[in-house]
Amino acid sequence: MRIAVDAMGGDYAPLEIIKGAYKALENFNIEIVLIGNKDHLDKYVKEQKGLTVVHTTEMITNNEPPVAAIRKKKDSSMAVGIDMLKKGEVDAFLSAGNTGALMAGSLLKIGRIKGIDRPALAPILPTLNGATILLDAGSNTDCKPINLFQFAVMGNVYAQKMLNIDNPKIGLFNIGAEEEKGNELTKQVYDLIKNSHLNFIGNVEGRDIAYGIADVVTCDGFVGNAILKSMEGTASVISSLLKQELQRNLLTKLGAILIYNGLKNIVKKMDYTEYGGAPLLGIKKPVIKAHGSSKSKAIFNAIRQAKTIVEMDVISHIQKEIELIGDDISAAK
Numbered sequence: 001m002r003i004a005v006d007a008m009g010g011d012y013a014p015l016e017i018i019k020g021a022y023k024a025l026e027n028f029n030i031e032i033v034l035i036g037n038k039d040h041l042d043k044y045v046k047e048q049k050g051l052t053v054v055h056t057t058e059m060i061t062n063n064e065p066p067v068a069a070i071r072k073k074k075d076s077s078m079a080v081g082i083d084m085l086k087k088g089e090v091d092a093f094l095s096a097g098n099t100g101a102l103m104a105g106s107l108l109k110i111g112r113i114k115g116i117d118r119p120a121l122a123p124i125l126p127t128l129n130g131a132t133i134l135l136d137a138g139s140n141t142d143c144k145p146i147n148l149f150q151f152a153v154m155g156n157v158y159a160q161k162m163l164n165i166d167n168p169k170i171g172l173f174n175i176g177a178e179e180e181k182g183n184e185l186t187k188q189v190y191d192l193i194k195n196s197h198l199n200f201i202g203n204v205e206g207r208d209i210a211y212g213i214a215d216v217v218t219c220d221g222f223v224g225n226a227i228l229k230s231m232e233g234t235a236s237v238i239s240s241l242l243k244q245e246l247q248r249n250l251l252t253k254l255g256a257i258l259i260y261n262g263l264k265n266i267v268k269k270m271d272y273t274e275y276g277g278a279p280l281l282g283i284k285k286p287v288i289k290a291h292g293s294s295k296s297k298a299i300f301n302a303i304r305q306a307k308t309i310v311e312m313d314v315i316s317h318i319q320k321e322i323e324l325i326g327d328d329i330s331a332a333k
Helices: 013-025 066-073 079-089 099-110 147-161 184-194 223-247 248-260 258-271 295-313 314-324 326-332
Strands: 003-006 031-034 051-053 092-095 122-127 130-135 170-175 200-203 215-219 279-282 287-290
Touching: 003 013, 003 295, 013 031, 013 051, 013 258, 031 122, 066 099, 066 295, 079 099, 092 295, 099 279, 122 223, 130 147, 130 200, 130 223, 147 170, 147 184, 147 215, 147 279, 147 295, 147 314, 170 184, 170 223, 184 200, 215 223, 223 258, 223 287, 258 326, 287 295, 314 326
Parallel strands: 003 031, 003 092, 031 051, 092 287, 130 215, 170 200, 170 215
Antiparallel strands: 122 130, 279 287
């Protein structure tokens, strides 16, 4: 298996990207293709079995218009990586770079799974009861009912393959648990999912997500991104508050020593980097978006995630699921 990694994308590129790639090579039976400018990479890259470096001369930054950047910067690390995936030279592509450009490039060069109107970002969120898949997390801010229904279908397959859940519980994000709550979009989506084959548990409120009530939560990208950032911020604040309190005086420091292992487990459970990145579900081939602030641990886990997506053939299973419910989707449109 060959996984291409954008070595120039992200706040801590290229060093943290490279460190994560080396850790993956040490732990997994894979090949990694690092894509980026050798002038920046050479001082960090050492020769290792399974590692290939592809030289590029351009880089897409976070403040560039996505479509224009992909079309103009054909020798950027992101554009070259997407091209390699399209040609079948690699099995998956990972980038922590410009999200919009990654989505635009994947759509323009690789294309959507037949039957999917819009791909969705699908991060895995840590919760009290394990993990929850959220989609869409930011790539589609204005959605129709059919889009959210398709997100639920793709999330259902992803949860089966990635979280090993036979019959995932699907929730629709809303402002109340009652069926009649919400705007016109959520009311229409509610009926679509309710009348489908999915294991629909109804509306899910913001406070429910952290408890892991649903295995998959579907919403539009505007709402999903707000949920994602809010949960990340809350986890960070709780971690900082705990650290401050446990270091307040000698007594609290002694208490921290006594509960150290428990605290370590809590921090690990709340750490989003444990789950890697967010796949662009609905694209014909595996594309993973890592968090822009990803360090080596997050990159390592995102590579592990890409490996699992390829091994479990997630894309083909989504395709088959969409074909099976083709009549439902046509009726919904």
